[in-house]
Amino acid sequence: MTWDLAFEVRRGGFTRALEVRSEHRVIALVGASGAGKTSLLHAIAGLLRPTRGHVVVDGQCLFDAVRRIDIPAHRRRIGYVFQDARLFPHLDVRGNLLYGLRGDAVREPRFGMEHVVELLGIGPLLARDIHGLSGGETQRVALGRALLSQPKILLLDEPLSMLDMDRRDELLPYLQRVRDDARLPMIYVSHYPDEVRRIADEVHRIPG
């Protein structure tokens, strides 16, 4: 079982629940904006504590309310690509990419710097300040930064939503390359069903 997710989170007076059991590697969560998709991803990443339930991915338990397991975010090995990218403004592109590449991974990374840079076509950006990047470039750097932290799971929260329609078609192939290259369990969140069909093996609808 790749995904065994059953939990509830409370955010601003609302309760959101997710129940997904799936063998598929790449799944999508779709739902209208305000359906709480981001809160659900935050719970999987350890940024928000569920009120009950469990989060098990690839047999590894990240959270279980009953067994009192709650692995802190920084030890979950989750590559999270945020909707708003969240690049560090005090670092250049290279500094952002390398932020999460530490420890044993420096010597034998599963996702190495050269490989990731090549995969995402961000070589020419390395020395750039992040403030000058376009929306698509920003998301590619965010994606690269997440991969270089050597994650075991990828969470992508509407990575195309900051881009206008033309730019989406530019970024989508990169997302597909990462999906096929990284071979990681991946959750893709979006509110566009057509976008989701090009990425995910299975789609779960979040009631709004």
Add this chain to the structure above:
Amino acid sequence: MFGFSPQELAAIALSVKVAVVATLCSLPFGIALGWLLARARLRGMLLLDTLLMLPLVVPPVVTGYALLVLFGRQGAIGAFLHDALGITLAFRWTGAALACAIMGFPLMVRAIRLSIEAVDPRLEQAAATLGANRWRVFFGVTLPLAWPGVLAGAVLAFAKALGEFGATITFVSSIPGQTQTISSAIYGLMQVPGGESGIWRLTVVAVAISFCALLLSEWLARRQRANAGTRA
């Protein structure tokens, strides 16, 4: 040089030394408490905040007296420092630094707290998902982004320390060459006839240093607000 007497020059040098030491020694505590007030959600934060702000409003002579009672040779802490570590604070320049550090601390903590609050917590979350523990998040993301504001707080505390009078003179008196700062030298000159020219010289120095420090502090604070915003 500009007609400064040796005693005036000694007062200026001592003031700067006291203010620098007071600022540098209190900065780590200021950063820690500023972070705590900005980010930690604990019981008693309001109380802690109030206690930290107290030196700003309590009469300085009361703070000085409290220091004398606690850190004097007979005081609870002072006796221990003297007997166990050989450190004396009362009537020494180190005591002046302690008094100035306490008087400048509220300003420092407030500025640092505001600058840390201005750092986007979503960037700290991003750092956590990239494997950074609390310490790395703080030293790798929060502090660099808050840094100009932290410096602004330090400069503000420096300016405050430079001008401190009440607590300092109560705790360490005004011994020329040893504990006499610009402020206490001016006060001393006011007690003697013919001191006007010295008063004016020291006043100009005090105003000039304070003005430059405030200007630097404001400039740093503005830069921080522009930098730590939510862009990216």
